[in-house]
């Protein structure tokens with residue numbers, strides 16, 4: 001901006017100003033300041049606005065095409081093409097895609113969809129197949145041996161929830177049946193015999209010393 005005293009481009013350049021004002025109309029009839037590099041500032045603003053409008057129009061046209069039957073068929077063909085597959089694979093391997101996936105999985109929508117899938121027959125079958133696979137078994141073994149798992153287990157055992165679950169289990173018929181079966185087993189009998197022997201040995205040592 002200037003106060004109207006800088007009237008020529010030469011003066012503006014000499015004073016290192018970006019704009020000057022001649023008071024004359026440009027060829028499109030604007031009486032406005034002039035930019036030393038790009039001319040009438042009103043013309044610059046009009047050019048920018050028409051560029052924006054053209055790009056909005058192009059965007060709308062692309063959107064309309066994508067929503068049309070023709071556009072859908074073309075998109076499907078692209079996705080199935082080698083080029084489309086390569087583009088998708090490259091995107092999925094990118095940090096941007098990974099961040100987007102993580103953000104989606106952490107969102108309420110992502111969680112709800114995941115939960116719905118896990119509860120579906122398809123999801124259950126997929127999980128069962130994974131658990132039974134070599135990869136699934138190896139992953140479980142790694143997890144079970146991890147510090148993370150140990151810490152989780154310790155925290156769980158100390159929780160009220162775990163205590164309540166244990167009390168429920170201890171009082172259950174299942175537990176009683178397990179206990180009865182255990183007592184009747186050779187292993188339990190052997191353990192009992194060992195305890196008896198140890199007691200007898202301890203008693204004997206008391207008596208003989």
Ligand SMILES: [Zn+2]
Nearest residue numbers: 026030040043
């Ligand atoms: Zn102009």
